[in-house]
Amino acid sequence: xxxxxxxxxxxxxxxxxxxxxxxxxxxxxxxxxxxxxxxxxxxxxxxxxxxxxxxxxxxxxxxxxxxxxxxxxxxxxxxxxxxxxxxxxxxxxxxxxxxxxxxxxxxxxxxxxx
Amino acid sequence: xxxxxxxxxxxxxxxxxxxxxxxxxxxxxxxxxxxxxxxxxxxxxxxxxxxxxxxxxxxxxxxxxxxxxxxxxxxxxxxxxxxxxxxxxxxxxxxxxxxxxxxxxxxxx
Numbered sequence: 001x002x003x004x005x006x007x008x009x010x011x012x013x014x015x016x017x018x019x020x021x022x023x024x025x026x027x028x029x030x031x032x033x034x035x036x037x038x039x040x041x042x043x044x045x046x047x048x049x050x051x052x053x054x055x056x057x058x059x060x061x062x063x064x065x066x067x068x069x070x071x072x073x074x075x076x077x078x079x080x081x082x083x084x085x086x087x088x089x090x091x092x093x094x095x096x097x098x099x100x101x102x103x104x105x106x107x108x109x110x111x112x113x114x
Numbered sequence: 115x116x117x118x119x120x121x122x123x124x125x126x127x128x129x130x131x132x133x134x135x136x137x138x139x140x141x142x143x144x145x146x147x148x149x150x151x152x153x154x155x156x157x158x159x160x161x162x163x164x165x166x167x168x169x170x171x172x173x174x175x176x177x178x179x180x181x182x183x184x185x186x187x188x189x190x191x192x193x194x195x196x197x198x199x200x201x202x203x204x205x206x207x208x209x210x211x212x213x214x215x216x217x218x219x220x221x222x223x
Binding site: 043103 | 118145147155156157158159162164201203209210211212213214215216
């Protein structure tokens with residue numbers, strides 16, 4: 001494979017359930033990101049990781065957690081899903097977190113919380 | 115707060131030229147990015163400007179003049195496959211991208 005993969009492609013989840021969205025990249029990029037995209041709004045950063053072993057909070061981190069145990073994987077966990085977390089979730093990566101590094105996006109996970 | 119503004123929707127004719135403007139209010143500026151996003155797909159990188167000037171990539175060009183307040187994406191010789199949303203994003207002083215809601219471009223034959 002080349003690039004970023006996300007799983008699942010889509011999911012319908014009952015409110016209150018725990019859910020982990022998976023993201024894997026094979027480009028050996030140091031920086032990884034999780035965004036959510038909602039109709040009429042720009043992409044909003046949930047969490048990020050500048051390098052393996054470190055994570056940081058973005059604009060909308062509440063209700064989400066991440067881990068970065070290695071370079072390739074960056075899972076996003078919803079501890080107890082709520083309907084407002086219904087969204088399309090994109091994982092992205094870049095060589096570094098610097099200004100000239102382009103972010104490359106995975107195909108997205110469409111999550112519906114009922 | 116930080117904010118990126120761009121037109122919600124634009125319509126153009128196949129073969130024509132269209133200019134998509136972007137304005138921003140952010141804490142710092144470390145570059146302006148343009149991405150293309152087809153419906154149901156992931157955003158893909160188009161161009162990046164940090165210094166004033168024109169970046170040309172085939173039919174697509176992006177222009178930045180911070181002093182004159184011009185920031186736009188120019189698409190020439192429009193093709194039906196150019197129907198997509200075009201996302202403007204600015205990298206702020208914390209090196210985080212602040213995204214606009216996107217401009218949906220509709221191409222008519």
